[in-house]
Amino acid sequence: MKGFRYLKDVVTLKLDRAACIGCGRCLEVCPHQVFLLAGRKASLRDRDVCMECGACALNCPVKAITVDAGVGCASGMINEWLRERKLGKLGGGNCCS
Amino acid sequence: MPGFLEWLETPVGQVPRVSTALSFCDHLGACKVRWGIGRMSYMVPPGLYAVGHPAEDAPVVVTANYKMSYDIVRCTLAGRNCWLLVLETYGINVWCAAGKGTFGTGELVRRIAASGLAEVVSHRKLLLPILGAPGVSANEVARRTGFNVSYATIRAADLPEYLDNGMMTTPAMRELTFTFYERLVLIPVELVLALKSIAIVGGVALLSAAALGNLAAGIWSFAAYLGAVLAGIVLGPLLLPWLPGRSFALKGAAVGLVWGGLFYLLAGGARSVPVMVAIFLALPAVSAFHTLSFTGCSPFTSRSGVKKEMVIALPAMGGALLMGVVLLVASRFL
Numbered sequence: 001m002k003g004f005r006y007l008k009d010v011v012t013l014k015l016d017r018a019a020c021i022g023c024g025r026c027l028e029v030c031p032h033q034v035f036l037l038a039g040r041k042a043s044l045r046d047r048d049v050c051m052e053c054g055a056c057a058l059n060c061p062v063k064a065i066t067v068d069a070g071v072g073c074a075s076g077m078i079n080e081w082l083r084e085r086k087l088g089k090l091g092g093g094n095c096c097s
Numbered sequence: 098m099p100g101f102l103e104w105l106e107t108p109v110g111q112v113p114r115v116s117t118a119l120s121f122c123d124h125l126g127a128c129k130v131r132w133g134i135g136r137m138s139y140m141v142p143p144g145l146y147a148v149g150h151p152a153e154d155a156p157v158v159v160t161a162n163y164k165m166s167y168d169i170v171r172c173t174l175a176g177r178n179c180w181l182l183v184l185e186t187y188g189i190n191v192w193c194a195a196g197k198g199t200f201g202t203g204e205l206v207r208r209i210a211a212s213g214l215a216e217v218v219s220h221r222k223l224l225l226p227i228l229g230a231p232g233v234s235a236n237e238v239a240r241r242t243g244f245n246v247s248y249a250t251i252r253a254a255d256l257p258e259y260l261d262n263g264m265m266t267t268p269a270m271r272e273l274t275f276t277f278y279e280r281l282v283l284i285p286v287e288l289v290l291a292l293k294s295i296a297i298v299g300g301v302a303l304l305s306a307a308a309l310g311n312l313a314a315g316i317w318s319f320a321a322y323l324g325a326v327l328a329g330i331v332l333g334p335l336l337l338p339w340l341p342g343r344s345f346a347l348k349g350a351a352v353g354l355v356w357g358g359l360f361y362l363l364a365g366g367a368r369s370v371p372v373m374v375a376i377f378l379a380l381p382a383v384s385a386f387h388t389l390s391f392t393g394c395s396p397f398t399s400r401s402g403v404k405k406e407m408v409i410a411l412p413a414m415g416g417a418l419l420m421g422v423v424l425l426v427a428s429r430f431l
Binding site: 011076 | 233236337338405406
């Protein structure tokens with residue numbers, strides 16, 4: 001994605017190259033071009049641009065990819081935190097709920 | 098249903114044939130939901146639709162039942178013969194619904210069966226939006242239904258080119274963008290969602306100022322706060338790529354700081370030191386909070402990143418705001 005980068009060294013994405021069969025599905029579903037195929041296996045081109053949407057892990061046929069997937073949404077996370085403590089809901093920030 | 102033209106006879110019964118031109122009502126509806134009016138009930142019935150006069154070999158395009166998604170997709174398929182399979186996402190767009198799993202494997206499998214798609218088309222290929230992939234496991238769909246999922250494009254607008262070049266996704270079709278205009282259209286609903294908290298803060302500020310016998314100071318504080326909210330909601334997102342740092346809270350604090358300076362000048366400069374400090378503590382904190390909220394609208398923020406940012410930014414914002422308010426109140430008695 002041109003012109004935008006989020007925080008460095010935070011993402012939880014992991015690729016097990018030994019398990020990879022090189023099908024290329026992760027390249028197909030990733031909207032940030034995190035992966036590339038090198039030597040018939042996927043490899044991480046730019047791990048920091050991952051937004052942890054989880055599409056690659058869910059679509060990997062051999063489960064070679066793991067990521068703590070979720071939505072990077074501050075209001076959503078505040079609401080989640082409040083809900084866990086049964087403290088109600090933050091007004092406003094229900095962008096996609 | 099919106100855009101209905103006529104019923105089309107298929108082996109599994111009648112399927113609605115829908116128009117590829119949007120009516121005045123469709124445009125008005127889209128405009129209204131952008132401003133948060135009726136947004137949570139803007140949906141179409143899930144199921145199979147026909148665009149043009151599709152035969153059994155026509156492509157099947159899958160989308161969500163948020164009416165804006167449905168409208169954009171049928172519009173972009175003008176002049177073509179396609180099947181449109183609309184999933185029940187409860188009126189939520191593809192990207193958000195995939196994140197929650199409602200645009201997901203289970204619903205897709207269910208909808209394929211319920212619509213009798215296997216008897217309507219002779220092929221076994223489904224075209225899905227790339228941003229639907231976080232909810233759909235292509236392998237599982239293939240295993241359970243025999244249909245093969247192709248993640249076609251990110252934007253519906255690229256579908257015609259995709260269909261014309263032999264269903265090949267070009268690199269540009271799978272690259273996300275977040276242009277000035279794409280950010281701009283997201284802002285109205287953020288403003289509407291913030292109205293409630295603005296009203297509460299305004300009420301508290303004015304009432305407590307009146308109780309302290311200085312309504313003018315209340316109005317003055319509220320104006321400063323309102324400006325900081327607008328800076329965080331409007332300027333932060335619009336200027337996003339040009340603001341310093343990677344953290345959204347930091348970017349928000351930057352616009353808040355600029356607003357603080359502007360407000361200081363507008364209010365006629367020279368104030369007591371505590372008030373000045375209060376302005377430059379509280380206003381950036383308010384703006385930072387609202388720009389941080391925009392992480393939810395941004396297609397490049399990770400959950401881990403937002404978490405990290407919040408752990409640092411929320412206490413900092415809370416502390417700055419509290420100190421600002423304390424200084425402001427204290428300055429009345431100094």
